[in-house]
Amino acid sequence: MPSQNTTGFSPARGSPAFREMEPKDQQMPANALLASCPQVALRIRPLSEAELEEGATIIAHKLGDQAIVLMDPGEDPEDTLRAHRSRERTFIFDMVFDQHSSQEDVYSATIQHLVEGVISGYNATVFAYGPSGAGKTHTMLGMDTEPGIYLRTLTDLFQAIEETRDNMDYSVSMSYLEIYNEVIRDLLNPSSGFLDLREDSRGNIQIAGITEVSTLNAQEIMQLLTRGNRQRTQEPTATNKTSSRSHAVLQVTVRQRWRGPDLAEEVHLGRLFMVDLAGSERASQTQNRGKRMKEGAHINRSLLALGNCINALSEKGGRGQYVNFRDSKLTRLLKDALGGNSHTVMIAHISPASSSFEESRTTLLYAYRAKNIKTRVKRNLLNVSYRIAQYTDVISELRREIEHLKSKIEKQEKNKSGPGIPDVQVTVPPNDAEDESHLQMNKIRAQLIRAFKEQMEMRHSLVELENTNLELHVDLSRHLLTIADWEREKSDLHMQREQDELEKEEELAETDGEDAPTEPQEVAVAREEVNLLLAEHRKTSALKAGLEQRLALAKQKASQMETLLPTQVTSEDQREVLRLLCRAHELEVENTELRADNLCRKTLLCQKDLVIQHCRQHQRLCEQLIRGQRQLMHDSGIQVPEALERQYQLYFRELGEDTLDRLLLLHSGMASSLQDASVLNISSLPEASQAQHKDKKNLPWGLQSELLPLLLERDSDGNKSLKATASRKPGRQDSLLPPPPLRTRLTPPMLELNPPAALSVQARKEMALGTKSIARIAASRRSKAQDRDSSSSRSSRHLEEAALDSKDQKPNPSPAEKRWLPASPSRDRSVERKARRKRSPSVTCGVQLMTEKPPLSVEHFTESQLSLGHLQPSKSSGKSFFPAVPTASKTKPNLSFHTEEATLHVPEVSFTFPSPTWQSSAGSSRAPLLPRDIRGSADSGGQHHSPLPPSNPRGRQGGSAKRPQRPR
Numbered sequence: 001m002p003s004q005n006t007t008g009f010s011p012a013r014g015s016p017a018f019r020e021m022e023p024k025d026q027q028m029p030a031n032a033l034l035a036s037c038p039q040v041a042l043r044i045r046p047l048s049e050a051e052l053e054e055g056a057t058i059i060a061h062k063l064g065d066q067a068i069v070l071m072d073p074g075e076d077p078e079d080t081l082r083a084h085r086s087r088e089r090t091f092i093f094d095m096v097f098d099q100h101s102s103q104e105d106v107y108s109a110t111i112q113h114l115v116e117g118v119i120s121g122y123n124a125t126v127f128a129y130g131p132s133g134a135g136k137t138h139t140m141l142g143m144d145t146e147p148g149i150y151l152r153t154l155t156d157l158f159q160a161i162e163e164t165r166d167n168m169d170y171s172v173s174m175s176y177l178e179i180y181n182e183v184i185r186d187l188l189n190p191s192s193g194f195l196d197l198r199e200d201s202r203g204n205i206q207i208a209g210i211t212e213v214s215t216l217n218a219q220e221i222m223q224l225l226t227r228g229n230r231q232r233t234q235e236p237t238a239t240n241k242t243s244s245r246s247h248a249v250l251q252v253t254v255r256q257r258w259r260g261p262d263l264a265e266e267v268h269l270g271r272l273f274m275v276d277l278a279g280s281e282r283a284s285q286t287q288n289r290g291k292r293m294k295e296g297a298h299i300n301r302s303l304l305a306l307g308n309c310i311n312a313l314s315e316k317g318g319r320g321q322y323v324n325f326r327d328s329k330l331t332r333l334l335k336d337a338l339g340g341n342s343h344t345v346m347i348a349h350i351s352p353a354s355s356s357f358e359e360s361r362t363t364l365l366y367a368y369r370a371k372n373i374k375t376r377v378k379r380n381l382l383n384v385s386y387r388i389a390q391y392t393d394v395i396s397e398l399r400r401e402i403e404h405l406k407s408k409i410e411k412q413e414k415n416k417s418g419p420g421i422p423d424v425q426v427t428v429p430p431n432d433a434e435d436e437s438h439l440q441m442n443k444i445r446a447q448l449i450r451a452f453k454e455q456m457e458m459r460h461s462l463v464e465l466e467n468t469n470l471e472l473h474v475d476l477s478r479h480l481l482t483i484a485d486w487e488r489e490k491s492d493l494h495m496q497r498e499q500d501e502l503e504k505e506e507e508l509a510e511t512d513g514e515d516a517p518t519e520p521q522e523v524a525v526a527r528e529e530v531n532l533l534l535a536e537h538r539k540t541s542a543l544k545a546g547l548e549q550r551l552a553l554a555k556q557k558a559s560q561m562e563t564l565l566p567t568q569v570t571s572e573d574q575r576e577v578l579r580l581l582c583r584a585h586e587l588e589v590e591n592t593e594l595r596a597d598n599l600c601r602k603t604l605l606c607q608k609d610l611v612i613q614h615c616r617q618h619q620r621l622c623e624q625l626i627r628g629q630r631q632l633m634h635d636s637g638i639q640v641p642e643a644l645e646r647q648y649q650l651y652f653r654e655l656g657e658d659t660l661d662r663l664l665l666l667h668s669g670m671a672s673s674l675q676d677a678s679v680l681n682i683s684s685l686p687e688a689s690q691a692q693h694k695d696k697k698n699l700p701w702g703l704q705s706e707l708l709p710l711l712l713e714r715d716s717d718g719n720k721s722l723k724a725t726a727s728r729k730p731g732r733q734d735s736l737l738p739p740p741p742l743r744t745r746l747t748p749p750m751l752e753l754n755p756p757a758a759l760s761v762q763a764r765k766e767m768a769l770g771t772k773s774i775a776r777i778a779a780s781r782r783s784k785a786q787d788r789d790s791s792s793s794r795s796s797r798h799l800e801e802a803a804l805d806s807k808d809q810k811p812n813p814s815p816a817e818k819r820w821l822p823a824s825p826s827r828d829r830s831v832e833r834k835a836r837r838k839r840s841p842s843v844t845c846g847v848q849l850m851t852e853k854p855p856l857s858v859e860h861f862t863e864s865q866l867s868l869g870h871l872q873p874s875k876s877s878g879k880s881f882f883p884a885v886p887t888a889s890k891t892k893p894n895l896s897f898h899t900e901e902a903t904l905h906v907p908e909v910s911f912t913f914p915s916p917t918w919q920s921s922a923g924s925s926r927a928p929l930l931p932r933d934i935r936g937s938a939d940s941g942g943q944h945h946s947p948l949p950p951s952n953p954r955g956r957q958g959g960s961a962k963r964p965q966r967p968r
């Protein structure tokens, strides 16, 4: 045990002072990694007056220091039938506090021990979680008479600093912000507007432009906090008179500089996050409307994202599982606290009232889950023995110079003392000229270093801005997809109504007056966010343009210096030094480029999935249009030209053969393997991203930026609408009836297109069995052939196999997968649209293709109050649908970040997609054709596979059959 020092303060574990006292064999490396689990505490507040008035009883009881029993208020002890279905449950946490626990009890048991860690360079995070009105703000901020965790922590922090001041230099700064409706506001300087959250090239999250106050006085900080808290968005709701409608984050940064007796110096940077989360809420309980409801949706959405991260991280310790921190600002900000380098304490809060049973249960499950997270905590050591390192460099440089001079002198001596020539005393030339050149050299070197440093800073900032822009694009794409989805749904509804009118003409008057479908809340939110994101994008682009100009100037200056240098430097040694300096700079630039590439690749992969989704959306629209037009032609008795009919056949044959689906499957498989590859630093990037990035004016979803105003134009209902996707009001005949048999000049049976029938479960199973054995045979043949083939052709075949395997091994579509099949009915669309918003773009493909459960929506979350069962990701989600998709062989790694132009060039990649070798369609009476082998088994089931959408957009059973025949 370390002995107590004279100040009485036991130095923080791991601090230099502590290590000095520690026996040598027990000393830890300065920045050793420590595995850590978050501590999860639970606090039960007293019953409130309102709860007492409504006659609520206490159902949450503390058992000992760590257990809590939550009783089911709906349980009837005399109902023996329901006895085994009781929802009563006991939970164990690290600490449990009830109504008798004081603020001091909570603080000393949960946070106090973190203070010394923060001082010595560790990160720590405390967050208060729980439903609205459960007591989070009370715990964090407290009252004047009973201060909460904020003040207690800061007081202890400053006291500890005061006690070790003799050996250390400290600087403490703090910032206080809120995340309200997914925008960040500086609570210490609210007039600064919305702030940007950025990730620097080292992956650190930063908030651009946040006010950082430096102080060493807890009272001063408390005053600032109280002032900041007045700026925090608080509104009365049905559950809490002073409900916080935002997440508040107090960040305290402690920089500790340790001055040793020699020249050694260590700088530690500890960060403490204290987060008062907004309360989760059920829309039904809060009875919120309008603005409050929108706030609630935002709060729930970010808490859902937090819950998803907790789930992903707690699955097998988060190893190997993709954790999507990007779904909300809150999770991005807490990235380190949750899954990285931080000691974390979560204090869950519940009300003991019987009326809050559901909320309490969900909160307990949520908190319980968080216990499984594993973090790896590391001390942030900024600078170890910086001065010593500096001097060591100088000394070794001098040594080298001495050696060099010695050998020179020896050489000269040898030359001069040749045979027959008497020894000559070597005289050292006068030093004046050397000194002057040395001074000159130092000056040049300093100038060059300054210029390089300046350039590097600008390059780093450019990378950050570029990354921010890409992230904005991804967000924008997601919101635009949500809007486009809704527009499509709206257009389907219009179409459906018109059909209904046809069917029941006598009821026309009734349906005529029907209102336009009301726009869902998330679409309105998406529209708002699109505007915000566009404004942000403009700001960032302007900043970037300015920075690029400055970088160009700096480069110009540096190149002028480069031309001047050879004339000023005379000695070979000096040249060598300068050459090394330039080389070091080059390497640094390369390093930045690689980091930028990596960041860019990750973001583009996310974006690419959205582009694919957009393509799918557009494809469906095209299908609907083609069907409608064919119906119209048929109804009007228009003869279809042969060439057009052939094209039509080809179009549906391609759909039948799933060519597009297969490409998209392959594409998403490539994306996920690329994502893995990025960890291994394999250079490759799909071509879609290249296409997007080539033209910077292009919006990420593949539309020209000029289209945006069009997209957001207001329609006749006064709503902003996506004209590009669904502006055309469908005509009467432009319905989604099955394509009628057309009168053409070709033989009628060949062209008759029947409505596509869905495969039965049995047929799908048979297909899967059949294709599995085909896949096995093919696999054994392939492995033989691969042995013979050269390595290059081997890799190209792999790619084709991946596509075939993925197709062949495709199981019966799960509910999530079904949405990817072109036949997805429109009734699924709203769920799809909502779900997409909650998923990370990059996970979307994986989740949709690989999981069995459809993802959650905000509404779902609101209703079920974060029920654990819903939040838990499917076990299969981590498994790749493409077991062996090769990437490197077929891709042209051409990742280049041309810093000369200070622009990010997206890599060029070329894929060779496998050409499907299905049987020709000739002679078939069905439009969508199956592969020969598959067709056999499908036919045996009496069903026909078709990827075409069902004839009825609402997916009504037998809708098309019921429809009256139109006059022809």
Ligand SMILES: Nc1ncnc2c1ncn2[C@@H]1O[C@H](COP(=O)(O)OP(=O)(O)OP(=O)(O)O)[C@@H](O)[C@H]1O
Pocket: 044, 045, 046, 048, 099, 130, 131, 132, 133, 134, 135, 136, 137, 138, 139, 240, 242, 243, 244, 245, 277, 278, 279, 280, 349
């Ligand atoms: N442990 C406690 N002891 C006494 N009063 C408490 C306690 N916890 C909460 N309260 C009281 O309950 C009310 C609601 O608490 P608080 O505002 O802290 O809830 P919250 O979880 O922050 O709610 P929201 O998420 O809506 O902001 C307050 O009046 C607070 O003083």
